[in-house]
Amino acid sequence: MNKDIEFNGDDLVKSVESFAMSLNKSDNIKPDFEPGNQYDANNIVCPHCGYQRPAESEDNSEDVFDDECEECGKEFVHWAQISISYVSIKPKN
Numbered sequence: 001m002n003k004d005i006e007f008n009g010d011d012l013v014k015s016v017e018s019f020a021m022s023l024n025k026s027d028n029i030k031p032d033f034e035p036g037n038q039y040d041a042n043n044i045v046c047p048h049c050g051y052q053r054p055a056e057s058e059d060n061s062e063d064v065f066d067d068e069c070e071e072c073g074k075e076f077v078h079w080a081q082i083s084i085s086y087v088s089i090k091p092k093n
């Protein structure tokens with residue numbers, strides 16, 4: 001009796017895990033991904049498989065970083081392409 005309960009529990013955990021993984025996967029792959037150079041305003045996107053993670057403040061550098069995709073394990077490099085806007089406004093009086 002005990003064994004049956006344990007078995008069912010394992011089964012449930014497994015199906016919940018695989019469901020969570022499938023959810024996770026669709027969340028983290030860039031929609032309409034095409035392999036190749038990636039340009040994204042918010043995320044670091046793997047050029048191999050489209051896995052994306054939100055860019056963090058340490059990613060805001062024009063230095064080139066070696067990276068490895070958490071999803072497919074392949075290597076790529078990334079850097080931040082920073083553009084500058086010159087702002088002119090009237091002084092407050």
Ligand SMILES: [Zn+2]
Binds near residue numbers: 046047051069071073
């Ligand atoms: Zn990848």
